[in-house]
Amino acid sequence: MKYISTMVLPIAVVGIIIYGLRQREKVFDVFLNGAKQGIEVSIRIIPSIIGIMVAIGVFKASGALDIFTKILNPVTSSLGIPSEVTSLALMRPISGSASLGIVSQTVNEYGPDSKIGKIASAIMGCTETTFYTVAIYFGSVGIKNIRYVLPIALLADLLAVIVVCNIIR
Amino acid sequence: MLNYIWAGMIIIGFIISLFTGRIEHTVNALLDSAQDGVRLVISLLGIMCFWCGIMEIANASGMVEKLTKFIKPVSRILFKNVPENHPALSSIFMNISANILGLGNASTPLGLKAMEDLQKINKDKNTASDDMCMFVLLNTASLQIIPTSIIAIRAAAGSSNPTDIIVYIWLGSVTACLFSIILCKVLSKKRK
Numbered sequence: 001m002k003y004i005s006t007m008v009l010p011i012a013v014v015g016i017i018i019y020g021l022r023q024r025e026k027v028f029d030v031f032l033n034g035a036k037q038g039i040e041v042s043i044r045i046i047p048s049i050i051g052i053m054v055a056i057g058v059f060k061a062s063g064a065l066d067i068f069t070k071i072l073n074p075v076t077s078s079l080g081i082p083s084e085v086t087s088l089a090l091m092r093p094i095s096g097s098a099s100l101g102i103v104s105q106t107v108n109e110y111g112p113d114s115k116i117g118k119i120a121s122a123i124m125g126c127t128e129t130t131f132y133t134v135a136i137y138f139g140s141v142g143i144k145n146i147r148y149v150l151p152i153a154l155l156a157d158l159l160a161v162i163v164v165c166n167i168i169r
Numbered sequence: 170m171l172n173y174i175w176a177g178m179i180i181i182g183f184i185i186s187l188f189t190g191r192i193e194h195t196v197n198a199l200l201d202s203a204q205d206g207v208r209l210v211i212s213l214l215g216i217m218c219f220w221c222g223i224m225e226i227a228n229a230s231g232m233v234e235k236l237t238k239f240i241k242p243v244s245r246i247l248f249k250n251v252p253e254n255h256p257a258l259s260s261i262f263m264n265i266s267a268n269i270l271g272l273g274n275a276s277t278p279l280g281l282k283a284m285e286d287l288q289k290i291n292k293d294k295n296t297a298s299d300d301m302c303m304f305v306l307l308n309t310a311s312l313q314i315i316p317t318s319i320i321a322i323r324a325a326a327g328s329s330n331p332t333d334i335i336v337y338i339w340l341g342s343v344t345a346c347l348f349s350i351i352l353c354k355v356l357s358k359k360r361k
Contacts, residue, residue: 005335012315016227023230034225037274038218042210050206055178057202061195062186064178095171104209104322112328121323121334125316126341128309131170137305138297140281141288145296152302152352153309160345168337 045097052098056087056105080166084116088123089161093130093154100124115168122164127157212325213318220317224272233275236266247307247350248300250290257286261304271313280308299357306353310346313338 020027059065069076069083076086088102103124110116130153138146186195227233241262244251251257260283267276283304291298297305316338323331 005333008315008335009332013223016223019232020226020230025226025230027226030226030229031222035218035222038221042214042217046210049210050203053202053206054199055175057198058182058195059178061198062182062191063189064182064185107322107326112323112326118334121319122337122341125319125338126311128311130309133309134305137280137284141284143295143297147297147302148356149297149302149305152349153306156345156349159348160341163344164337164341167340
């Protein structure tokens with residue numbers, strides 16, 4: 001499993017560059033265009049990251065987070081979800097930048113290669129910011145009645161979290 | 170919703186800190202966290218830029234179109250109500266291809282176009298059609314070949330192997346995706 005994971009990045013990068021060359025692209029020029037966009041996006045998210053990390057920091061330092069996860073513990077532990085990632089699992093469908101902040105803190109606190117660090121990383125990567133996606137897509141065409149979409153999406157998110165928590169050693 | 174959550178976390182946090190006697194600790198956390206926020210973004214900047222650059226090459230060379238042709242045959246199972254060769258199918262699968270390739274900026278406009286196309290063949294303009302439900306659910310499943318931001322965070326935190334969680338992420342998102350597809354099909358049959 002580790003070998004597959006490690007090979008994905010080199011194959012993707014080399015593959016894409018070769019494909020671009022075959023299509024006779026000026027690959028480095030195109031790369032620079034894309035990289036410039038990357039900078040713009042990153043700078044644009046700084047305010048929301050700062051706001052969220054302050055909120056999380058305050059919530060955590062005050063002990064409020066401990067109380068909150070203790071209340072949820074009976075449910076989360078029966079599903080195999082470690083209490084250290086409960087706040088991430090809950091925030092993930094709500095806000096992408098909040099989740100980014102929480103993951104970063106968790107990974108730095110427990111170490112990126114620890115079990116908790118890996119679980120947190122996997123939770124972040126295997127689901128989307130559900131509420132935002134649903135709102136933007138249905139909102140764009142003015143649909144009010146979204147039927148079963150939200151419950152299914154959230155259950156799917158939960159399932160992904162449970163799977164990931166239980167398969168990572 | 171995020172407004173209330175954000176406000177709530179800060180207000181409740183400070184109130185509780187009075188009870189737990191950690192008010193000073195909490196104030197320090199506020200100051201430190203603000204710095205951590207900036208540090209986080211800066212630490213991710215390099216890898217994100219690199220990846221955006223690579224993705225631009227993929228985008229410009231037409232990889233999205235290629236992948237779309239590859240996965241389009243699946244549309245007969247997933248999107249029964251859309252007539253064959255309808256433009257909606259192209260938009261839908263371009264959006265999904267872009268998501269799989271990690272092209273977030275490209276996929277959103279494609280997704281919005283897909284919703285417009287689906288709305289045109291939607292019988293009840295205020296209610297989501299079965300195809301719209303399927304489409305949005307596929308989008309919330311986060312199928313991605315390379316989950317870049319996670320790898321970037323792990324690398325910045327000094328992981329000895331930032332990419333080793335990729336397969337786990339695939340397993341999680343594929344499970345969620347299959348679950349959504351199955352439930353969506355079941356619930357849309359019930360309506361009929």
